[in-house]
Amino acid sequence: MTDLLTLDKVSKSFESLLAVNEVSLSVQPGQIAGLIGPNGSGKSTLLNLISGVLPLDGGRITFDGHDITRRSADEIFQWGLVRSFQDPSLFFRMTVLDNALLPVKRQAGESPAHAPLHRRWTPQESSLAAAAGKTLDELQLGQHYKVRASDLSGGQMKLLELGRSLMGEPKLLLLDEPTAGVAPKLAYTIFEEIERLRQSLGLTFVIIEHRLEILFDFVDTVFVMHAGSLLAHGTPAEISANARVREIYFGD
Numbered sequence: 001m002t003d004l005l006t007l008d009k010v011s012k013s014f015e016s017l018l019a020v021n022e023v024s025l026s027v028q029p030g031q032i033a034g035l036i037g038p039n040g041s042g043k044s045t046l047l048n049l050i051s052g053v054l055p056l057d058g059g060r061i062t063f064d065g066h067d068i069t070r071r072s073a074d075e076i077f078q079w080g081l082v083r084s085f086q087d088p089s090l091f092f093r094m095t096v097l098d099n100a101l102l103p104v105k106r107q108a109g110e111s112p113a114h115a116p117l118h119r120r121w122t123p124q125e126s127s128l129a130a131a132a133g134k135t136l137d138e139l140q141l142g143q144h145y146k147v148r149a150s151d152l153s154g155g156q157m158k159l160l161e162l163g164r165s166l167m168g169e170p171k172l173l174l175l176d177e178p179t180a181g182v183a184p185k186l187a188y189t190i191f192e193e194i195e196r197l198r199q200s201l202g203l204t205f206v207i208i209e210h211r212l213e214i215l216f217d218f219v220d221t222v223f224v225m226h227a228g229s230l231l232a233h234g235t236p237a238e239i240s241a242n243a244r245v246r247e248i249y250f251g252d
């Protein structure tokens with residue numbers, strides 16, 4: 001099967017710190033891939049490089065047949081590669097619905113040529129609101145669409161971030177700690193949603209997650225980073241049995 005995402009010797013330094021060191025990996029369509037490693041091992045930086053938030057120092061990235069190595073974050077997003085951020089990135093004073101509508105592609109009302117012509121974009125806006133409403137319903141947020149994002153529980157905020165990513169019509173979602181700060185039971189629910197979305201929409205995921213006991217129940221493949229390098233990759237069972245990984249995580 002052709003890779004959806006391929007990294008070939010991708011590197012990034014911050015002054016003298018080699019944060020990502022010649023990382024090569026590939027992700028197949030429909031996979032849920034885990035990206036794990038200790039704090040500071042380069043996981044978020046790697047997602048920043050893939051999504052075009054940061055420029056690479058070296059290497060090459062291909063997504064869905066496009067060479068995206070030197071593409072802008074906006075172009076990469078338009079091609080269907082959407083990421084979420086480790087820190088909460090909601091607009092807390094806006095409603096749940098408005099947060100969900102933020103990333104929508106090519107909103108006609110935003111184009112200076114169309115903005116004065118309300119009649120041209122109002123139908124698009126209402127159909128987008130309907131699509132956002134459906135997405136929010138699916139994530140059990142349908143009853144909360146009018147409330148401010150600040151009034152949601154921690155778990156609901158994480159679900160809203162996931163819903164907002166979906167509104168970008170992704171093929172590949174890069175999720176940076178989608179369950180951070182959420183109680184274990186709800187974290188499990190979020191992963192069940194991710195699994196459901198993979199099945200119903202055929203989406204592909206790369207997920208950074210520190211709670212391996214939850215992650216390993218859902219992923220097909222795991223990439224382990226350590227000090228900027230890719231230390232290991234394999235199935236959850238292979239990674240659990242890997243001596244180097246056990247040494248890093250559990251001091252075995």
Ligand SMILES: Nc1ncnc2c1ncn2[C@@H]1O[C@H](COP(=O)(O)OP(=O)(O)OP(=O)(O)O)[C@@H](O)[C@H]1O
Pocket residue numbers: 014017019037038039040041042043044045046086
């Ligand atoms: N913009 C930046 N400028 C300078 N150094 C940075 C920058 N971003 C990250 N770093 C450094 O690069 C290294 C990798 O950071 P990164 O955030 O990618 O780690 P991580 O694996 O996501 O860690 P965590 O699990 O704590 O989120 C760290 O030493 C970090 O301090």
Ligand SMILES: [Mg+2]
Pocket residue numbers: 043044045086
């Ligand atoms: Mg991080």
